[in-house]
Amino acid sequence: MSSNIRIIRICQQCGNEFEARKTTSKTCSDNCAKKAYKARQRSTNVQTSAEQTLQIKLKPIEDIKAQEFLTVNESAMLIRISRRSLYRLNERGELPFVKLNRRTVIRRSDIDRLFDRPAELMEKSRPEPVALADCYTMKEIREKYDISEKALYELIHRHEIPKQYSSIYAYVPKYRIDQLLSNPSNLS
Ligand SMILES: [Zn+2]
Incomplete structure (x- = not known):
């Protein structure tokens, strides 16, 4: 009788032997089935992202x-x-x-x-450098004028205010910023 046939398998997740209820069972428990599913998803995602990177690289x-x-x-x-x-x-x-x-x-x-x-x-068109003592950092401007990072960025961009760099900080000339931000309409 077929019901007497016991199917013993090795769980692909934990490696333990188990009695399979279906011939297609690959894991011993719901828990292992979930873990195996997650592992499969992960490897598919990694593969997809690797394939996407390759595609970008190969894109002529x-x-x-x-x-x-x-x-x-x-x-x-x-x-x-x-x-x-x-x-x-x-x-x-x-x-x-x-x-x-x-x-x-x-x-x-x-x-x-x-x-x-x-x-x-x-x-x-490259502007003359301004002494750093005569420049603000972004943080200094935001503290002085209470302007958001985004608004400040847009203002600097729109008025083509030159930025200088020293280590990791960007500096912009004080007189340009003071001139602009003393006008309240620029602070919105
Ligand atoms: Zn298992």
């Missing part, structure tokens, strides 16, 4: 060039600089980032424009 540059809007990663690949360098370009007001649904999008025409400017002009 030509393909990117054909796009009108690029991600930060794609833009960095296109001009072969680091993401950090792209963010610097953006902070210096040389490359606009567009936020769409919390995603950062860069117009390819804006990237092209980076290279349109003659080298000498780019040199000239």
Whole structure:
């Protein structure tokens, strides 16, 4: 009688022997079944993300060039600089980032424009450095003027206020900030 046949299996999760109720059972208990399922999900996720990374790496540059809007990663690949360098370009007001649904999008025409400017002009447009004693850090401005980080960033960007860097801090000229923020309409 078939009911007398006992199917003994090894649990794929804990390695213990168990009596299988179905020929397809792979685990000894609900608990092990859950753990096995989670492990499978994890490995699928890792695999998917590895595949996505590979796809991005293999995505031909030509393909990117054909796009009108690029991600930060794609833009960095296109001009072969680091993401950090792209963010610097953006902070210096040389490359606009567009936020769409919390995603950062860069117009390819804006990237092209980076290279349109003659080298000498780019040199000239670089502002004279201001002594750090005559600059604010972002924190100092926010404390003095009670302005949000986002609003301050946008203000600096919109008015093309030059940023200087010393160690990890960005500095901007005090007189530019005081001039702008003494006008209450800039504080909204
Ligand atoms: Zn088990």
